[in-house]
Amino acid sequence: MEIIKTCLDGCFILKPKVFKDERGAFFESFHKITFEKLTGMQIDFVQDNQSVSFKGTVRGLHFQTGKYAQAKLVRVIEGEVLDVAVDIRPTSTTYGKHIAVILNHNNNNQLFVPRGFAHGFITLSEKVILGYKCDNYYNKDYESGIFYDDPELNIDWKLDNSEIILSKKDRKLKFFNDLF
Template sequence: MEIEETNIEGCFILKPRIFKDERGSFFESFNQKTFEKLTGLNINFVQDNQSISTRGVLRGLHFQKGEYAQAKLVRVTKGSVLDVAVDLRKDSPTFGKHFAIELNDQNNYQLFVPRGFAHGFVVLSDQAIFNYKCDNYYYKDAETGIKYDDPDLEIDWKLKVSEILVSEKDNILPNFNELNK
């Protein structure tokens, strides 16, 4: 496995070593020792989540506040998504900036999203299975987010607005500048 830095400090891509032959392929999707060696982080993932969504479904941009903040290690096991992380760390030089990457079942990349980020994805394929590890448990009362189409963030979701399907809950999230008043 190799690590690739992104334009946002603390957010990085993990690229697995994939073994392929006439029978198919194999790769190690997670190894705590390798993760710690590559990243220098000692993170204890305590919860695994999975979502199954169809083309155009956009989930996010979500995060949990305060002591309930979560770091995530995300990947796609079927299909393709555009995955987005937005830096909400006020003391960061990339505060308010985002990083986007296509994660799919061909590249098998994983994105590490540290605490202090909003996170979301949109499905680019007919269907996608999206998996993520979290280093903190979900706590409903700490859940919030940022509206996916916030003009200040300028996120290109790679789909037409008419193709995007958003839940009612996500559609009424505040804009970035409303969070920072």
């Protein structure tokens, strides 16, 4: 596994070693000891989630607050997404900055999103199966989010707004400047 630092402190891209032969392919999607050695961070994942989404679906930008804040390790099992992490740590030097990474079933890359970040993605292929690990349990009372098309963040979602599919809940999310 290769760990690539991003411009946002604590946010990493994980590139697994993929072994291919005539049968197909194999890779180790996570190895705790290797992750901790290469990042210097300790992590204990307690929950795995999976979603199925169709082209144009935006999920996010979501985060958990307080004692239910979550770090996530995100990967695509089938299809392709633009995966986005936004630093919402008020004391961070990269507060309000974001990264956007293409994750798909061909590159097998993963994005580690630390606590204190909002996370979201847009489905670029016809169908996506996305999985992610969390280091804390979901709690509805501590969920929050940022509206995906916030002009302050200026995220290029790669699709025209007319192609975007949002849940009713995500249509009501706050703007970045209204978070705190």
